[in-house]
Amino acid sequence: MGFISERLRAIVVHAAALIATVLSGGALASGSKVNQMDMSPGVTATGQAIYDLHTAILWICIVIGVVVFGVMFYSIIYHRKSKGYKAANFHESTSVEIAWTVVPFLILIGMAVPATSTLIQVYDTEEAEMDILVTGYQWKWKYEYLNENGENVSFFSNLRTAQDEIYNTEDKGEHYLLEVDEPVVIPVDTKVRFLVTANDVIHSWWVPELAVKRDAIPGFVNETWTRADEVGIYRGQCAELCGKDHGFMPIVVNVVSKEDYAAWLETKQAEAAEIKALMAQTFTMDELVARGKNVYQGYCAACHGMNGEGGLGKAIAGSAIATGDLTKHLDIGVNGVPGTAMQAFGGQMNDVDMAAVITYQRNAFGNNMGDMVQPIDVFNHKKG
Amino acid sequence: MGDHHHGPAKGLSRWLFTTNHKDIGTMYLWFSFAMFILGGAFAMIIRAELFQPGMQLVEPAFFNQMTTLHGLIMVFGAIMPSFVGLANWMIPMMIGAPDMALPRMNNWSFWILPPAFLILASTLFMEGGAPAFGWTFYAPLSTTYAPPSVTYFIFSIHVLGLSSIMGSINIIATVMNMRAPGMTYMKMPLFVWTWLITAFLLVAVMPVLAGAVTMMLMDIHFGTSFFSAAGGGDPVLFQHVFWFFGHPEVYIIILPAFGVVSQIIPAFSRKPLFGYASMVYATAAIAFLSFIVWAHHMYTVGMPIAGELFFMYATMLIAVPTGVKVFNWITTMWRGSMTFETPMLFCIGFLVLFTIGGFTGLMLSIAPADFQYHDSYFVVAHFHYVMVAGAVFSMTAAVYYWLPKWCGRMYNETMGKTHFWISFIGFNVTFFPQHFVGLAGMPRRIPDYALQFTDFNMMSSIGAFIYGASQILFLYNVIATIVAGKPTSEEKVWDGAEGLEWTVATPAPYHTFETPPAVR
Numbered sequence: 001m002g003f004i005s006e007r008l009r010a011i012v013v014h015a016a017a018l019i020a021t022v023l024s025g026g027a028l029a030s031g032s033k034v035n036q037m038d039m040s041p042g043v044t045a046t047g048q049a050i051y052d053l054h055t056a057i058l059w060i061c062i063v064i065g066v067v068v069f070g071v072m073f074y075s076i077i078y079h080r081k082s083k084g085y086k087a088a089n090f091h092e093s094t095s096v097e098i099a100w101t102v103v104p105f106l107i108l109i110g111m112a113v114p115a116t117s118t119l120i121q122v123y124d125t126e127e128a129e130m131d132i133l134v135t136g137y138q139w140k141w142k143y144e145y146l147n148e149n150g151e152n153v154s155f156f157s158n159l160r161t162a163q164d165e166i167y168n169t170e171d172k173g174e175h176y177l178l179e180v181d182e183p184v185v186i187p188v189d190t191k192v193r194f195l196v197t198a199n200d201v202i203h204s205w206w207v208p209e210l211a212v213k214r215d216a217i218p219g220f221v222n223e224t225w226t227r228a229d230e231v232g233i234y235r236g237q238c239a240e241l242c243g244k245d246h247g248f249m250p251i252v253v254n255v256v257s258k259e260d261y262a263a264w265l266e267t268k269q270a271e272a273a274e275i276k277a278l279m280a281q282t283f284t285m286d287e288l289v290a291r292g293k294n295v296y297q298g299y300c301a302a303c304h305g306m307n308g309e310g311g312l313g314k315a316i317a318g319s320a321i322a323t324g325d326l327t328k329h330l331d332i333g334v335n336g337v338p339g340t341a342m343q344a345f346g347g348q349m350n351d352v353d354m355a356a357v358i359t360y361q362r363n364a365f366g367n368n369m370g371d372m373v374q375p376i377d378v379f380n381h382k383k384g
Numbered sequence: 385m386g387d388h389h390h391g392p393a394k395g396l397s398r399w400l401f402t403t404n405h406k407d408i409g410t411m412y413l414w415f416s417f418a419m420f421i422l423g424g425a426f427a428m429i430i431r432a433e434l435f436q437p438g439m440q441l442v443e444p445a446f447f448n449q450m451t452t453l454h455g456l457i458m459v460f461g462a463i464m465p466s467f468v469g470l471a472n473w474m475i476p477m478m479i480g481a482p483d484m485a486l487p488r489m490n491n492w493s494f495w496i497l498p499p500a501f502l503i504l505a506s507t508l509f510m511e512g513g514a515p516a517f518g519w520t521f522y523a524p525l526s527t528t529y530a531p532p533s534v535t536y537f538i539f540s541i542h543v544l545g546l547s548s549i550m551g552s553i554n555i556i557a558t559v560m561n562m563r564a565p566g567m568t569y570m571k572m573p574l575f576v577w578t579w580l581i582t583a584f585l586l587v588a589v590m591p592v593l594a595g596a597v598t599m600m601l602m603d604i605h606f607g608t609s610f611f612s613a614a615g616g617g618d619p620v621l622f623q624h625v626f627w628f629f630g631h632p633e634v635y636i637i638i639l640p641a642f643g644v645v646s647q648i649i650p651a652f653s654r655k656p657l658f659g660y661a662s663m664v665y666a667t668a669a670i671a672f673l674s675f676i677v678w679a680h681h682m683y684t685v686g687m688p689i690a691g692e693l694f695f696m697y698a699t700m701l702i703a704v705p706t707g708v709k710v711f712n713w714i715t716t717m718w719r720g721s722m723t724f725e726t727p728m729l730f731c732i733g734f735l736v737l738f739t740i741g742g743f744t745g746l747m748l749s750i751a752p753a754d755f756q757y758h759d760s761y762f763v764v765a766h767f768h769y770v771m772v773a774g775a776v777f778s779m780t781a782a783v784y785y786w787l788p789k790w791c792g793r794m795y796n797e798t799m800g801k802t803h804f805w806i807s808f809i810g811f812n813v814t815f816f817p818q819h820f821v822g823l824a825g826m827p828r829r830i831p832d833y834a835l836q837f838t839d840f841n842m843m844s845s846i847g848a849f850i851y852g853a854s855q856i857l858f859l860y861n862v863i864a865t866i867v868a869g870k871p872t873s874e875e876k877v878w879d880g881a882e883g884l885e886w887t888v889a890t891p892a893p894y895h896t897f898e899t900p901p902a903v904r
Contacts, residue, residue, distance in 0.1 A: 032824040032825045032834075032836055033824070033836060034835075034836040034839075035820075035836065035839050035840065036820070036823070036824035036825075036836065037820040037823065037824065038820075038823050038824075039756055039823040039824075040824070040825070046752075049752070050752050050753055050755065050756055053750060053752060053753050054747065054750075054753045054756070057746070057747050057750060057753065058747065061743035061746060061747065064743075065739065065740070065743060068710065068711075068714065068739065069736065069739075071714055071718070072714045072717065072732075072735065072736075075714070075717045075718045075719070075720070075722070076717070076722065076724075076732070079653075079717065079718065079719050079720050079721065079722055080721070080722045080723065080724075081654070081721040081722060081723045082723070085719075085720075085721050085722075086721055087653065087654040087655045087719065087720045087721035088655065088719040088720070089655065089656070090658070090719075091655070091656040091657065091658050091659070091660070091716075092658065092659055092660065092661070092662075093659075096659075096715070097659055097662045097708065100707065100708060100711045101704055101708060104703060104704050104707045105704055108700045108701070108703060108704070111700065111746075111750065112696070112697060112700060115696065115750045115751065115752060115753070116693060116696075118752040118753075119689065119692060119693065119696070119751050119752045120689065121752075122752050122755065123689045123692075138529075165438070166438060166439055166832060167438065167439055168438040168439070168440065172437060172438065172835060174835075175834070176437060176834055176835050177437075177832060177833065177834050178834045200524070200529065201522075201524050201525040201528075201529050202522055202524075202525065202619055204684060204758075204759060206759075206825075206827065208756060208824075208825040211755065211756060212755070213684050213755045213756065213758055213759075214684055214686065215684045215685045215686060217613075217619055217620060217685065217686070218524065218612075218613055218614075218619060219612070219613020219614065219618070219619070220613060220618070220619075220620070220686070222685075222686035223686070235834075236825070237825075237827050237830070238827065239684075239758065239759040239760070239827045240522070240759055241448070241517065241518045241522070241525065241828075241829045242525060243448070243516070243517075243525060243529060244444050244445045244448065244516070245444060246444075246448070246829060246830060247444065247827075247829075247830030247831050247832050247833070248444070248832070312445065341529055
C-alpha cells in the first residue's frame with residue numbers, strides 16, 4: 001500500500017509540474033518541446049523543405065477529410081430512418097466513378113512534384129566539406145572524423161543518464177535519456193557528410209532537427225548529410241530496434257561556430273596523441289584497477305552486471321575465464337566470441353582501456369588473481 | 385452415412401474431427417478471440433510500462449519480447465484467423481454451397497494453428513526469453529543476435545503459414561467451384577470477392593515468408609550467410625524478402641474487412657451498394673499494387689534515388705483505389721434510410737478512422753517526409769488506425785451483424801452500442817496522441833522515453849486500458865447472447881440485409897444449401 005500511495009503522490013506531483021511547464025510555455029531547452037504536437041522544421045534547409053512538404057500534405061489531407069466526412073455526417077444526420085427519410089435506389093454511375101478516380105490522381109501528381117525535388121535535395125551528398133564516420137554498436141555510437149590533418153579523432157558516445165534515474169531512485173534530469181558522455185561536434189554552416197554503418201545489428205541514426213535519419217547496416221556504408229544553420233545542441237535517438245538497450249543509445253550533436261570547432265578539434269587531437277603516449281607506459285595494479293572500473297561500467301556492466309553477477313552476458317565474478325588463463329581472457333576481450341552477443345572490443349577500446357578492464361575483471365568481484373595486463377601486452381596480442 | 389440430415393457429433397470429437405464449415409468457423413472465431421485477449425494483455429503490459437518515464441514494471445529485454453509477441457499474435461493469431469473463421473462461416477452460405485470444397489483440409493488447417501501458437505507462446509518460458517526482435521524480425525538481430533528460442537519461432541511461423549495456405553486454397557476452390565447455379569462472379573457478395581482476392585494474395589506471399597524464415601534457419605544453424613555481410617550476404621536482403629510478404633500481408637488483413645463493411649453499410653442504409661463493379665476492380669487494383677510497393681517500409685536503408693522514386697510513386701497510387709472505396713461507401717449511405725445498430729456504428733467508426741489511417745499512410749508514402757516519420761510513433765499510430773480501427777472494428781461489426789443468424793438469439797443492443805462508444809473513445813485516446821509524440825521525435829519500440837513525451841504517453845496508456853476493458857464487455861455480450869439472448873427465428877434478422885445467408889432458417893441449421901438455391 002505504501003508503495004502505491006507513494007507512486008500516486010509522485011504522479012500527482014509530476015503532473016502538477018508538467019502543467020506548470022506547459023502553462024509557462026516552457027521548453028526543455030533545445031530538442032523537441034514539452035508536448036510538442038507537430039514535426040520540427042529544425043535548423044537545416046532540408047529540414048525546412050521536409051517540414052513544408054509535411055505541412056502541405058497534412059493540410060491537403062485535412063481539407064479532403066473535412067469534405068468527405070462533411071458529406072458523410074450530413075447524410076448521417078439527415079438521411080436516417082428515424083426522420084422518415086425514404087431510401088433512394090441509385091447504385092452506380094460511371095461518370096462519378098471516373099471523376100473520383102481522376103481527381104485524386106491529379107492531386108497526387110501535385111504532391112509528387114515537390115516530393116521529388118525535396119528527395120533529390122536530400123540525396124545530394126556531393127561537395128561535403130567534411131566527413132564523419134558514424135558506427136552503431138549495441139548500444140552506443142562511435143564517431144570518427146575523417147580527412148583531417150594530424151591525428152584522427154575518434155570516440156564513443158554513451159548514454160550519460162544514470163541507472164538510478166532510469167530506475168526511479170533519483171530525480172530525472174532535464175535531458176533524461178537524451179544526454180551522452182561525449183557529443184559529436186560539428187561546425188555551423190558547413191556541409192557535413194555522415195558515412196553511416198554498424199558493427200553488429202542494424203541501427204538508425206536519427207536527429208529530428210537536422211532532418212537526418214539513415215540506417216546503420218553492418219557491412220555496408222550509407223551516406224547522408226546535413227548543414228546546420230544555427231549553433232545549438234540537437235538531440236536524437238536510435239530509430240531501429242537493435243536489441244535490449246535500443247531505447248538507451250541517444251545521439252547528441254553539438255553545432256558550434258567554426259572557430260570553436262577548430263579549437264575543439266585541436267584539443268581532441270592532443271588527447272589522441274596523449275593516449276598514444278600512454279600506450280607505451282607501464283601502470284601499477286592500482287592505476288589499472290581504477291581505470292578499469294570506469295571502463296567496465298561504460299562497456300561491460302550492461303550485459304555482465306554492475307558487480308559481475310551476469311545478466312544478458314555470463315557472470316564474471318568467479319567465472320572460469322576471469323579466473324583462468326590470462327591470454328584466453330584477453331583474447332575474448334579483444335576478439336569477442338563469434339556467434340554470440342559478446343562483441344570484439346579490440347577495435348572499440350584503446351589498448352590502455354583494454355589492459356585496465358581485463359586487469360579489473362581479474363581483480364574485482366572476489367576474483368583475486370593478482371595478475372595484470374599492460375597496454376603493450378594488448379598491442380602485442382592484437383599483432384598476433 | 386445414409387442420413388443426410390445428421391447433426392453434429394457429441395462431445396469433444398465433434399470439434400476434433402469436424403469437417404463442418406460452421407463448426408470450423410466457430411473454432412477459428414473463438415481461437416482468434418483468445419489470441420486477441422492474449423495479444424491485448426501484452427499490449428497492456430507495454431502501455432503500463434510506458435505510463436510514466438523510467439523503468440517501473442518490466443526490464444527492457446522483456447519489454448522487447450512483449451512488443452514482438454504482441455505484434456505476431458495480433459497479426460497471425462487474432463486478425464488473420466478471425467477473418468478465416470468468418471470466411472468459413474459465411475462464404476458457403478453466401479454463394480449457396482453446402483460446405484467448403486475441401487472439408488478435411490479445412491479441419492487440418494484449423495487444428496495446426498493452436499499448436500503453432502502454443503509453441504510461440506512457450507518461448508516466453510525458454511532460456512534467453514521469447515523472440516525480442518520485433519514482429520518484423522530484421523536480421524541480423526533475429527539471426528546472429530537472437531535468443532535460442534528463435535528456432536521455435538521459425539517453426540511456428542512455418543506451421544501457421546501452412547495453415548494460411550491450406551485455408552486459402554480451400555477458399556479459392558470453394559468460390560470457383562461451388563457457387564450456386566446462376567451466381568456469376570459479378571453477382572458474388574463483396575465479402576466473397578474480397579476473400580477470393582485475399583486468398584490469392586496469401587497463396588502468393590506466405591511461401592515468401594516461409595523462404596525468409598528458412599534462410600534465417602540456415603544462417604543460424606547451417607553456416608550460411610544470406611543475411612550476413614561478413615559471409616557475402618546482405619542484411620537488407622532480409623527486409624526486401626520480408627516486406628515482399630509483409631506489404632501484401634497488410635492487404636490480406638484489410639481486404640476482408642472491406643468486404644464486411646461492403647455488406648453491412650448497404651444493409652443499414654437500406655440501399656444497394658454503390659458502384660459494385662468499381663468496388664471489385666478497386667480491390668483487384670489494390671491487390672496488384674500491393675506487390676510493387678514493399679520498399680516503402682525501407683526508405684531509410686539507403687536505396688538508390690531511382691528506387692525511392694519508384695516505390696514512392698507506386699505507393700501514392702494506392703490512394704486512388706482506396707479513395708474509390710471510401711467514396712463508394714459514403715455514396716451508399718447518401719440518401720439511404722439509415723439506422724444505427726451496433727454493426728453500423730462499428731462500420732461508421734471504421735470508415736472515419738480507417739480514412740484517417742489512409743491519410744497518414746499517404747503522408748508516410750512521401751519518401752522525404754518519411755525520413756522524419758519512419759520508425760517513430762507516427763508509424764505506430766498509422767498502422768493501429770488501419771489495423772485496429774480498420775480490421776478489428778470491421779470484425780467486431782461482423783460478429784454483431786451475423787451473430788443472430790449464427791445462434792438464433794439477439795444480442796443486447798444497448799450493451800453493443802456501449803461497447804462501440806467505449807471502444808471508439810478508448811481507441812482514439814490511445815492512438816491519436818501517438819501521432820503527436822511521433823512527429824515530435826519519439827522512436828517506436830522503446831521501453832522508456834524522454835520527459836517531454838510524458839503527458840501524451842500517459843493519455844495513450846489510459847486510452848489503452850479503456851479500450852482493453854471494453855473488450856471484456858464484448859466477450860460478456862457475446863456469451864450472454866449465446867446463452868440467454870432473446871430468441872429470434874426470423875430468417876432476415878435485419879430488414880435491409882441482402883444475400884443468400886438471410887434466406888436460410890435462423891439459427892442457421894447445421895447443414896445449409898444441400899440443394900443449391902436459385903439465384904436470379
